[in-house]
Amino acid sequence: MSRILYYHPQSNFSRKIRILLAEKQIHYELKEINLMNKPPSFLEVSPIGKVPVLVDEDGTTIWDSSLIAEYVDEKYPEPRFYPADFRERLECRKWEELADTLGDKIISLWILNLTNKGNPTFYQSMLEQSINGLFPVFEKQRRSN
Ligand SMILES: N[C@@H](CCC(=O)N[C@@H](CS)C(=O)NCC(=O)O)C(=O)O
Numbered sequence: 001m002s003r004i005l006y007y008h009p010q011s012n013f014s015r016k017i018r019i020l021l022a023e024k025q026i027h028y029e030l031k032e033i034n035l036m037n038k039p040p041s042f043l044e045v046s047p048i049g050k051v052p053v054l055v056d057e058d059g060t061t062i063w064d065s066s067l068i069a070e071y072v073d074e075k076y077p078e079p080r081f082y083p084a085d086f087r088e089r090l091e092c093r094k095w096e097e098l099a100d101t102l103g104d105k106i107i108s109l110w111i112l113n114l115t116n117k118g119n120p121t122f123y124q125s126m127l128e129q130s131i132n133g134l135f136p137v138f139e140k141q142r143r144s145n
Pocket of ligand 1: 008
């Protein structure tokens with residue numbers, strides 16, 4: 001059985017896993033999913049209906065990019081992605097979650113701006129505020145490294 005990554009080319013979460021697999025030189029087959037019209041075969045492997053989903057060679061099926069990253073790093077530890085020390089690993093996961101949250105909000109805002117042109121909603125303003133609040137947090141972290 002070949003290893004399969006269900007993905008979408010514009011998905012930041014899929015990109016995260018593609019970078020990880022490339023860094024670890026793990027071979028896989030890509031299956032692009034039309035997120036506007038998800039095929040039943042995809043919904044069978046992913047009940048949450050989101051990409052990325054990794055199906056490993058032995059049939060192990062994982063959805064959610066953070067769970068996939070953790071699984072891949074534990075099963076294929078060279079080169080190591082997450083720090084070995086548990087406190088450093090916790091920090092790394094916190095930043096991963098922050099980056100995922102920021103990415104999620106930016107994409108939601110982008111979609112809302114596309115579909116709701118010139119008529120911003122309360123939710124759009126909330127997303128904008130939240131995104132603008134997260135950028136300085138990242139900038140501070142970037143400068144401290
Ligand atoms: N927490 C999930 C989020 C995945 C996610 O939101 N994927 C989006 C594409 S970037 C998706 O598949 N959306 C389709 C949908 O929600 O129907 C992860 O980290 O994998």
